[in-house]
Each structure stands twice: as structure tokens, then as C-alpha cells.
Amino acid sequence: xxxxxxxxxxxxxxxxxxxxxxxxxxxxxxxxxxxxxxxxxxxxxxxxxxxxxxxxxxxxxxxxxxxxxxxxxxxxxxxxxxxxxxxxxxxxxxxxxxxxxxxxxxxxxxxxxxxxxxxxxxxxxxxxxxxxxxxxxxxxxxxxxxxxxxxxxxxxxxxxxxxxxxxxxxxxxxxxxxxxxxxxxxxxxxxxxxxxxxxxxxxxxxxxxxxxxxxxxxxxxxxxxxxxxxxxxxxxxxxxxxxxxxxxxxxxxxxxxxxxxxxxxx
Amino acid sequence: xxxxxxxxxxxxxxxxxxxxxxxxxxxxxxxxxxxxxxxxxxxxxxxxxxxxxxxxxxxxxxxxxxxxxxxxxxxxxxxxxxxxxxxxxxxxxxxxxxxxxxxxx
Numbered sequence: 001x002x003x004x005x006x007x008x009x010x011x012x013x014x015x016x017x018x019x020x021x022x023x024x025x026x027x028x029x030x031x032x033x034x035x036x037x038x039x040x041x042x043x044x045x046x047x048x049x050x051x052x053x054x055x056x057x058x059x060x061x062x063x064x065x066x067x068x069x070x071x072x073x074x075x076x077x078x079x080x081x082x083x084x085x086x087x088x089x090x091x092x093x094x095x096x097x098x099x100x101x102x103x104x105x106x107x108x109x110x111x112x113x114x115x116x117x118x119x120x121x122x123x124x125x126x127x128x129x130x131x132x133x134x135x136x137x138x139x140x141x142x143x144x145x146x147x148x149x150x151x152x153x154x155x156x157x158x159x160x161x162x163x164x165x166x167x168x169x170x171x172x173x174x175x176x177x178x179x180x181x182x183x184x185x186x187x188x189x190x191x192x193x194x195x196x197x198x199x200x201x202x203x204x205x206x207x208x209x210x211x212x213x214x215x216x217x218x219x220x221x222x223x224x225x226x227x228x229x230x231x232x233x234x235x236x237x238x239x240x241x242x243x244x245x246x247x248x249x250x251x252x253x254x255x256x257x258x259x260x261x262x263x264x265x266x
Numbered sequence: 267x268x269x270x271x272x273x274x275x276x277x278x279x280x281x282x283x284x285x286x287x288x289x290x291x292x293x294x295x296x297x298x299x300x301x302x303x304x305x306x307x308x309x310x311x312x313x314x315x316x317x318x319x320x321x322x323x324x325x326x327x328x329x330x331x332x333x334x335x336x337x338x339x340x341x342x343x344x345x346x347x348x349x350x351x352x353x354x355x356x357x358x359x360x361x362x363x364x365x366x367x368x369x370x371x
Contacts, residue, residue, distance in 0.1 A: 002371065003371040004274075004278075004369065004371055008271050008274075008275070011267070011268050011271060012271065021365065021367070023290060023339075023341055023365045024341060028338075028339055029338070029339035029367050029368075031371055042371070066299070066300045066301040067300070068290055068291055068300075091288070091290045091300075091365060093267075093288060093300075093301050094301075095267070095268065
């Protein structure tokens with residue numbers, strides 16, 4: 001199979017893949033095909049350069065980033081090593097499946113959040129243990145509607161969640177919230193939001209501490225969920241949640257409800 | 267490049283020479299992010315885009331020069347403030363760096 005055929009197959013199967021190309025320097029136009037497992041084919045003209053670029057490309061795949069990096073002809077990266085050597089510029093073009101948002105709880109807020117998440121390009125999974133609520137008819141905009149508990153869902157998919165993905169827990173039910181939070185904390189997911197008033201959150205924190213969650217782990221939870229934009233309706237709340245996800249990713253100081261006090265609705 | 271695969275497969279099956287242009291970097295504002303791609307075949311057929319339509323014409327000309335010439339990849343930049351580039355500048359005022367490469371892999 002040619003490099004192009006391998007590449008096209010991975011993209012069509014929605015599997016992460018990257019093309020690292022020399023765009024300047026020796027061996028311009030040469031290519032390395034990289035997956036999260038490592039280099040799969042091609043060469044940039046030097047085995048050590050291939051190794052270093054494959055390593056960096058794996059990192060870019062994890063982050064879902066496309067970038068240009070500079071190396072020495074043998075993969076040197078430190079300024080001392082790069083002194084007086086020709087520079088190889090490598091374009092790392094990553095192709096990642098869409099980020100995933102897992103929403104726990106089949107409620108009205110879920111439908112609105114799923115809609116907004118679709119606009120932002122997420123693969124949306126709705127999960128609730130209650131068969132009568134978790135139906136395709138109620139969530140036609142979701143990519144998947146699963147009737148299951150959080151623990152089996154995280155057992156099956158937890159390892160695939162990365163910094164680009166989000167878990168939103170909208171259930172308000174300790175039976176479901178606690179395993180959902182614990183399951184999410186065991187993954188590398190980039191955003192964990194949990195819905196509920198400050199009072200509900202305080203009670204939930206007690207239950208989570210009983211379940212063995214540490215204060216440090218608790219820092220990852222965005223609860224109450226969303227930005228402090230005065231959202232009331234499910235649709236407005238969905239925007240406030242997605243706004244918070246964007247702000248957390250970009251590191252901007254949009255005010256989050258978690259970081260204030262007083263009533264959420266003024 | 268995801269959107270180009272079906273046409274690329276067809277062109278390859280027909281044995282047409284193909285050049286792919288990809289956005290590798292944007293300075294200032296640019297309409298498409300790095301990774302945006304278009305492809306040109308030896309007959310001058312075009313798929314995909316690398317900007318909001320501002321530089322595509324110039325990219326096709328450059329791609330055909332490669333396909334009908336030395337077949338060597340090259341870096342191309344659009345959006346200089348000199349007169350020549352003004353003709354193919356971006357309406358948003360940014361600078362766009364492209365890598366154009368024959369699809370021989």
C-alpha cells in the first residue's frame with residue numbers, strides 16, 4: 001500500500017493520523033506517516049530525524065494541533081545543537097477524529113447542549129441508565145444515545161478521552177453523578193463539568209470525598225457548570241457550558257460560576 | 267484534505283498528475299487554518315480551497331507550473347504589501363504560507 005493509500009484509509013476510518021513533511025531544507029517534500037502508535041511509513045531522510053519528528057507528531061496528534069517545527073538534519077532540537085547547521089522545517093499536519101462530548105443525564109438541558117456541541121463539531125454521546133428517557137427520538141441530534149451506567153461506559157471508552165474531549169454531567173442524581181465524576185476523573189479528559197446549584201455541589205463534594213476523591217482531583221471539576229453569563233434556559237445554559245469549555249482550552253479569563261459566590265441566578 | 271480524498275482517488279486512477287497545496291502558516295488574520303488544502307490536476311481541474319477565494323487562482327498557476335515543469339515542491343507566500351502580491355493579496359490583510367507538492371507518494 002502506498003503512503004497515500006495508508007493515509008486515506010486512516011482518514012476514512014476516522015482514525016487519528018498525521019503527515020509530517022519537510023517543507024524547507026534537505027529532502028524537501030519527503031514525508032513521514034505517523035499514528036498515535038508511532039511512525040508507520042516514509043522517511044524524512046535520516047533515521048534520528050524520523051524518530052524525533054515521530055515523537056513530536058504523536059504529541060501533536062494527542063493535542064489535535066497542526067504546526068511547523070524546526071530541527072537539525074539529524075533531528076537536533078536544542079539551540080546549541082542547531083547552531084551552524086542547516087535547519088529542516090517540518091510541517092506536522094494532523095488529522096484527528098472529531099472531539100467527543102459525553103453528556104450524562106437525558107434531560108432537557110441535554111438536548112440543548114447536544115445541539116450546541118454539534119455546531120462546535122463534537123461527536124456527541126448521550127448516556128442515561130433510564131431506558132424511557134435515553135431514546136434516539138428525544139435526542140435525534142446526538143451521534144449516540146446509550147442506555148448504560150457511567151462505570152461501564154468509562155471502562156469501554158475512558159482510555160480514548162483526551163484533552164480535546166469533554167464530559168458534562170447533568171443528572172443531578174447522586175446514584176449517577178458520583179460514578180460519573182469518579183469515572184471521568186480517571187481519564188485524561190480535558191473538561192469535566194457537573195451541573196447543580198452550589199448547595200447540590202457541596203453535598204456532592206461530601207459524597208465524592210467519602211468515595212475517596214482527593215481535593216486535588218476535585219480541582220478538575222467545573223461545578224457549578226458554565227460561565228457566569230446569566231443563562232437561564234436550557235439553550236442559554238448550553239452556550240454558557242460550551243463557552244466555558246472554549247475558555248478553559250484557550251486559557252482565557254472568562255468568569256466561571258465556580259470562581260464566584262452567591263446565587264447563580266440574580 | 268479529508269474532503270479531497272474521493273476526487274484524489276479518481277484522479278489517481280485516471281493517472282493524472284496532481285499537486286496538493288496546503289496552508290502551513292497564517293500571519294495576522296486568515297480565512298482558513300493551517301491544514302486547509304486544495305488540489306490541482308494536470309488538466310487544471312481544482313478541488314478544495316486554501317483561502318476565501320483570494321489566492322486560489324494564483325495557487326492553480328503555481329501548481330501547474332510545478333506539474334508542467336520541474337515537479338519540485340515549493341513554499342509560496344501570498345499577502346506581501348508590494349504591487350505584485352497586491353494582485354493576489356488576502357482581503358483580510360493577513361499573510362498566508364503554502365506548501366505546494368506533487369502527489370507522488
